[in-house]
Amino acid sequence: xxxxxxxxxxxxxxxxxxxxxxxxxxxxxxxxxxxxxxxxxxxxxxxxxxxxxxxxxxxxxxxxxxxxxxxxxxxxxxxxxxxxxxxxxxxxxxxxxxxxxxxxxxxxxxxxxxxxxxxxxxxxxxxxxxxxxxxxxxxxxxxxxxxxxxxxxxxxxxxxxxxxxxxxxxxxxxxxxxxxxxxxxxxxxxxxxxxxxxxxxxxxxxxxxxxxxxxxxxxxxxxxxxxxxxxxxxxxxxxxxxxxxxxxxxxxxxxxxxxxxxxxxxxxxxxxxxxxxxxxxxxxxxxxxxxxxxxxxxxxxxxxxxxxxxxxxxxxxxxxxxxxxxxxxxxxxxxxxxxxxxxxxxxxxxxxxxxxxxxxxxxxxxxxxxxxxxxxxxxxxxxxxxxxxxxxxxxxxxxxxxxxxxxxxxxxxx
Amino acid sequence: xxxxxxxxxxxxxxxxxxxxxxxxxxxxxxxxxxxxxxxxxxxxxxxxxxxxxxxxxxxxxxxxxxxxxxxxxxxxxxxxxxxxxxxxxxxxxxxxxxxxxxxxxxxxxxxxxxxxxxxxxxxxxxxxxxxxxxxxxxxxxxxxxxxxxxxxxxxxxxxxxxxxxxxxxxxxxxxxxxxxxxxxxxxxxxxxxxxxxxxxxxxxxxxxxxxxxxxxxxxxxxxxxxxxxxxxxxxxxxxxxxxxxxxxxxxxxxxxxxxxxxxxxxxxxxxxxxxxxxxxxxxxxxxxxxxxxxxxxxxxxxxxxxxxxxxxxxxxxxxxxxxxxxxxxxxxxxxxxxxxxxxxxxxxxxxxxxxxxxxxxxxxxxxxxxxxxxxxxxxxxxxxxxxxxxxxxxxxxxxxxxxxxxxxxxxxxx
Numbered sequence: 107x108x109x110x111x112x113x114x115x116x117x118x119x120x121x122x123x124x125x126x127x128x129x130x131x132x133x134x135x136x137x138x139x140x141x142x143x144x145x146x147x148x149x150x151x152x153x154x155x156x157x158x159x160x161x162x163x164x165x166x167x168x169x170x171x172x173x174x175x176x177x178x179x180x181x182x183x184x185x186x187x188x189x190x191x192x193x194x195x196x197x198x199x200x201x202x203x204x205x206x207x208x209x210x211x212x213x214x215x216x217x218x219x220x221x222x223x224x225x226x227x228x229x230x231x232x233x234x235x236x237x238x239x240x241x242x243x244x245x246x247x248x249x250x251x252x253x254x255x256x257x258x259x260x261x262x263x264x265x266x267x268x269x270x271x272x273x274x275x276x277x278x279x280x281x282x283x284x285x286x287x288x289x290x291x292x293x294x295x296x297x298x299x300x301x302x303x304x305x306x307x308x309x310x311x312x313x314x315x316x317x318x319x320x321x322x323x324x325x326x327x328x329x330x331x332x333x334x335x336x337x338x339x340x341x342x343x344x345x346x347x348x349x350x351x352x353x354x355x356x357x358x359x360x361x362x363x364x365x366x367x368x369x370x371x372x373x374x375x376x377x378x379x380x381x382x383x384x385x386x387x388x389x390x391x392x393x394x395x396x397x398x399x400x401x402x403x404x405x406x407x408x409x410x411x412x413x414x415x416x417x418x419x420x421x422x423x424x425x426x427x428x429x430x431x432x433x434x435x436x437x438x439x440x441x442x443x444x445x446x447x448x449x450x451x452x453x454x455x456x457x458x459x460x461x462x463x464x465x466x467x468x469x470x471x472x473x474x475x476x477x478x479x480x481x482x483x484x485x486x487x488x489x490x491x492x493x494x495x496x497x498x499x500x501x502x503x504x505x506x507x508x509x510x511x512x513x514x515x516x517x518x519x520x
Numbered sequence: 521x522x523x524x525x526x527x528x529x530x531x532x533x534x535x536x537x538x539x540x541x542x543x544x545x546x547x548x549x550x551x552x553x554x555x556x557x558x559x560x561x562x563x564x565x566x567x568x569x570x571x572x573x574x575x576x577x578x579x580x581x582x583x584x585x586x587x588x589x590x591x592x593x594x595x596x597x598x599x600x601x602x603x604x605x606x607x608x609x610x611x612x613x614x615x616x617x618x619x620x621x622x623x624x625x626x627x628x629x630x631x632x633x634x635x636x637x638x639x640x641x642x643x644x645x646x647x648x649x650x651x652x653x654x655x656x657x658x659x660x661x662x663x664x665x666x667x668x669x670x671x672x673x674x675x676x677x678x679x680x681x682x683x684x685x686x687x688x689x690x691x692x693x694x695x696x697x698x699x700x701x702x703x704x705x706x707x708x709x710x711x712x713x714x715x716x717x718x719x720x721x722x723x724x725x726x727x728x729x730x731x732x733x734x735x736x737x738x739x740x741x742x743x744x745x746x747x748x749x750x751x752x753x754x755x756x757x758x759x760x761x762x763x764x765x766x767x768x769x770x771x772x773x774x775x776x777x778x779x780x781x782x783x784x785x786x787x788x789x790x791x792x793x794x795x796x797x798x799x800x801x802x803x804x805x806x807x808x809x810x811x812x813x814x815x816x817x818x819x820x821x822x823x824x825x826x827x828x829x830x831x832x833x834x835x836x837x838x839x840x841x842x843x844x845x846x847x848x849x850x851x852x853x854x855x856x857x858x859x860x861x862x863x864x865x866x867x868x869x870x871x872x873x874x875x876x877x878x879x880x881x882x883x884x885x886x887x888x889x890x891x892x893x894x895x896x897x898x899x900x901x902x903x904x905x906x907x908x909x910x911x912x913x914x915x916x917x918x919x920x921x922x923x924x925x926x927x928x929x930x931x932x933x934x
Contacts, residue, residue, distance in 0.1 A: 120877075121848070121851065121875070124874065124875055124877075125874075125875070204895075204896055206894070206895075206896060210885055210889060212895060212896075219907050219908070220877065220907055298731070302906070302907045302908070303907065303908050317712070317735060318735050321731060321732050323737075323738070323740075323906055323907075323908040324737070325908070326737075341930070344930040347930065347932055348930065348932060350932075351932035351933060352932075355932070355933055434535070437535065455927070459925045459927075460538065460539075461535070461538055461539070463534075463538075463634065463923075464923065465923060465924060466923070466924045466926060467923060467924070467925055467926065468926045468927075468928065469926070469927045469928060470927070470928045470929055470930055470931075471624055471926060471927075471928030471929075471930070471931040471932075472931065472932045472933050474932070474933040475624060475926065475931070475933055476924075480620070480933070481618075481620075481626060481924070482618055482620060482626075492716070492737055493633050493634055493716045493717065493737075493921035494633070494716070494717050494737040494739070494908065494909045494921070495908045495909040497921055497922055497923060497924075498923070498924050507907035507908070507911055508911055509877075509878065509879060509880070509881060509911060509912070510879060510880045510881070510890075510895070510911075510912050511873045511881055512880060512881065512882045512883070512885060512889065513869070513873075513882075513883045513884070513885075514882065514883060514884045514885030515884050515885075516755070516758040516761065516762065516884055516885070517884075517885040517886065517889070518761055518762060518764075518765035518766075518769070518885075518886045518888070519765055519769055519886050519888040519889055519894070
């Protein structure tokens with residue numbers, strides 16, 4: 107099937123989906139969750155084939171683990187769908203209402219985005235997660251997963267589509283491109299007139315390509331060169347505890363910390379404690395000259411370290427003379443994701459919160475909290491690092507748009 | 521100056537602009553308005569040169585009128601800036617606040633978008649309008665106007681920049697590309713890392729190019745293939761009055777009506793009245809066979825008429841058997857701008873409001889009301905026809921984003 111056909115079918119499905127009420131959507135989602143468990147054997151058998159191919163293709167252990175499904179993981183996927191069914195429905199909310207002097211009643215109403223495209227990599231659970239989030243917000247979704255998980259994704263999508271049909275809803279509410287070729291992704295990025303929004307989920311390289319190539323509206327997600335600034339007034343024990351958590355609680359994720367910015371006035375107190383903690387957690391510190399004068403065993407940082415998202419047990423360290431210099435440095439090198447100040451000074455905290463240009467700006471807390479679940483959104487489709495439409499963790503509301511509904515009694519414009 | 525330099529300078533200006541409060545912004549805007557009037561002679565002299573060149577280049581009368589400035593028009597530009605100063609400041613609004621179980625206080629705060637690019641054509645008043653709207657919402661703006669108005673735009677920008685500097689604010693809050701070459705526009709469309717958003721204002725061709733070529737986030741504006749559906753229960757006098765207004769009150773604008781969709785059951789009553797009114801207003805009607813059986817003097821419509829935005833005294837007419845067919849037809853051919861139903865049936869009105877996929881959906885009113893001023897936004901930067909970020913008329917709020925400000929006391933993620 108040509109990619110434009112997917113667009114046509116998804117758009118046709120939207121004409122029906124727009125009529126669904128909350129109760130119907132929830133009923134279908136619960137039924138989809140049951141279907142995933144009932145079809146467990148088929149899904150696992152498809153996943154086994156994907157896994158064998160991936161082993162043959164020398165996939166890394168980390169990637170293999172992301173690809174692997176088992177009964178427990180399928181039950182978790184089904185539970186995630188059930189949880190999404192239990193979340194409040196954002197659609198239909200009246201965002202504002204205004205009676206104009208000419209008698210026109212103007213209502214701004216929250217509506218689905220429409221047809222959403224998701225391009226992702228090797229994790230098959232994204233298939234059911236992304237469908238459930240999009241569907242709950244009233245959208246149709248066209249999925250394009252990685253080639254390594256193609257059979258698993260097909261089995262999961264087949265299960266969801268059967269459940270939709272069995273409930274009298276259009277199966278085309280979820281469509282999976284049957285090819286993982288570069289061409290199919292390219293075609294999806296150019297499906298203007300059918301796709302209302304495209305969200306890439308995966309590596310920095312994938313996201314860069316989608317942002318660069320797409321002619322449909324894109325939400326840029328994920329890449330996080332997150333900083334922690336240790337102010338001159340910081341509690342250094344708190345600072346070390348936050349740094350250890352933000353760097354090591356889970357490396358390889360976008361909200362982990364990649365770079366420290368330290369006020370020169372606190373380096374003598376902070377750096378020895380930091381060195382001990384980083385050694386304990388096997389973190390390599392790449393520091394500037396000022397810091398290496400105090401802790402000579404720190405490696406030497408190069409200019410490119412300030413802009414590098416390591417996703418590894420490496421941390422860069424920049425010395426600054428003031429809060430202003432810290433803000434300037436962070437606004438220059440960050441990716442608009444998550445930034446923390448550790449301070450006891452309220453006015454410094456306020457200035458940092460106000461002037462740092464990022465989706466999530468923290469005072470005295472780990473950057474690792476940037477997450478839809480931690481923010482109380484119930485679930486998330488990704489973390490936006492752009493400023494248009496949505497910023498930070500995106501939940502159901504961020505998968506909606508709005509329209510103006512205007513009621514008159516014959517008004518014409520004078 | 522290279523285009524990337526504009527990006528760097530605008531981003532540097534943002535670092536200062538982010539500290540402005542409402543009072544400061546308003547003071548600067550009033551001062552900019554005064555400057556435009558004080559610099560009237562310089563602006564008119566530049567405009568005279570542009571105008572002479574345009575006459576030499578055989579510009580059409582309509583375009584020449586858009587390009588022309590005089591004392592009255594400059595006073596209107598200044599008044600528009602004063603009006604924007606008087607509008608409420610959207611920045612700083614707390615959109616939500618949540619204390620999480622772990623003690624983190626999460627605030628969602630409205631912030632400026634950042635650096636906004638505007639690509640526009642021959643109207644020099646857009647220069648001061650766009651600056652004032654962007655500035656009031658806390659943004660820096662990079663303008664790229666049409667070559668025909670280059671000298672006028674430069675004179676206006678010089679005036680604004682002097683007023684900014686005189687008030688101790690960065691002149692780079694407004695920057696005008698000093699070239700109207702294709703290359704300079706292309707470079708602006710690829711200014712990732714500097715430009716947070718790009719808004720094209722002008723012809724369908726310009727907008728198409730920007731949507732297709734840009735790698736920075738774009739808000740698509742403007743193109744409007746707007747429909748009026750006359751339901752079987754319509755008051756036909758009201759229908760004709762709305763059609764006349766939506767088609768003829770001002771042709772050549774995006775919210776004018778281009779296509780009628782008429783329920784077969786009301787054609788015998790409606791079409792004779794329509795024919796009389798359209799003849800009176802010199803509107804050419806291109807109708808399908810069913811309508812031409814009743815009014816044979818209507819021209820014959822071709823398939824491409826359904827998708828054409830005439831921006832002229834031409835109207836297409838499609839006959840349908842039901843509300844459902846009307847909705848399907850409109851959702852297939854519209855551009856997501858403005859659509860009207862004329863009906864006395866409340867359930868038909870509700871269904872139309874709910875199922876039509878467009879920024880503005882009307883019951884018993886002219887499509888011409890889709891306008892920031894008419895919606896009470898005070899002013900507008902354009903009308904979005906996409907669903908991401910903003911839809912319909914965009915005022916000051918639509919020129920903002922948000923950020924999360926999170927305050928803790930040492931929280932780390934377990």
